[in-house]
């Protein structure tokens with residue numbers, strides 16, 4: 001799906017030089033490399049504060065903790081996304097409240113959020129799934145005046161924007177992941193919390209470093225989840241390429257949309273007025289998805305399923321009493337299939353993938369729509 005080795009070839013020596021400098025300086029914990037990356041990424045995202053942490057999962061947890069989420073509170077999040085969010089919510093001691101997703105975007109459905117509100121609701125964690133921004137304006141309307149924090153899970157959406165404002169600057173706070181396969185990936189784990197709120201940022205900085213409020217002064221219980229200096233140095237280098245990579249992803253996505261548009265399959269939303277997605281994944285929806293996957297594999301084309309099981313169906317959630325029925329999310333699990341969208345892919349590679357999907361659709365009656373349209 002992604003050539004991680006090849007991705008680093010063009011700037012391998014730049015990375016090695018930066019790591020060598022760190023080795024010679026010995027400044028391994030926080031320090032200049034982390035500070036520099038935090039400043040650069042804050043500027044890039046258009047946020048006042050960016051705090052480097054050890055993973056996206058920790059970023060969600062720290063943001064919830066800093067928002068004061070704890071036992072007795074409820075946090076609303078979509079039933080269709082990655083498991084890290086539930087882990088983070090449950091770790092605070094709050095209760096996870098799942099809601100269903102919108103059938104067109106697979107993002108959290110604001111109407112379902114309204115229906116799930118209770119006096120205990122303390123936060124909403126929408127996910128910019130696959131790199132497509134969640135409906136933040138609607139969520140802000142729901143949260144405003146109710147003391148509810150909106151914390152973006154922007155792990156898959158670095159560089160995406162709504163009306164020129166980047167994800168990460170749309171909610172009260174946001175969490176990013178630098179897991180190696182992300183649009184901006186570290187060579188290991190890493191994450192980030194962003195916020196415009198000075199006090200909130202101060203709490204997150206303290207929480208990531210043993211709750212320290214001064215040297216050996218521990219004003220609160222925190223944890224050790226700092227961004228590693230080596231990873232920060234690598235991320236500073238890779239950040240310079242992010243817009244180019246996201247542009248390449250958008251070009252591949254528009255080729256896919258053009259080629260696959262006439263087929264009777266579901267496509268992810270594209271660039272609409274004011275919305276700029278970053279296509280972390282290009283995920284189509286097909287009935288008999290597993291058959292198409294087999295066909296692609298036989299043609300040497302990679303594909304993946306994000307995600308085969310909803311969060312409320314995971315064993316841990318069932319055991320915790322978080323089961324339920326979320327039909328749109330459940331149908332998505334049965335139909336989604338992610339196609340390769342590596343910025344290093346050439347046009348020929350993308351055409352080959354599209355042709356693989358087309359040939360299966362032709363052979364299985366999924367091209368009828370195209371024929372009807374062209375009649």
Ligand SMILES: Cc1ncc(COP(=O)(O)O)c(C=O)c1O
Nearest residue numbers: 055056057082084155177178179
């Ligand atoms: C939507 C989403 N949230 C959270 C995470 C967790 O990030 P990490 O793996 O850095 O802990 C990921 C990715 O792994 C993700 O895709």
